[in-house]
Amino acid sequence: MSGEEPTSISGQFDAENASGEERRAYQKGYGDYKASREAEAVSVLREPYDPPAGQERAYGAGWETAKKEDDDEDALLAAILPIINL
Secondary structure (H helix, E strand, O other): OOOOOOOOOHHHOOHHHOOHHHHHHHHHHHHHHHHHHHHHHHOOOOOOOOOOOOOHHHHHHHHHHHHHHHHHHHHHHHHHHHHHOO
């Protein structure tokens, strides 16, 4: 699955009760997504989706959580920018 973004899995993964290894994979997925967004802004080439072997589910849940946060922020900005620019 390396190199492919996850399907919707965050609802199937309980990050709060994850084991240490799962928790690290979740945090890596979250961090890698955020880093991939920063890389897009500065046009840096990198393989952004790179889950640890055996931890694809936890990593994908972290990736998906970070993506949802960014999507929500983008939607909010799209809604308020026209108001600010009046």
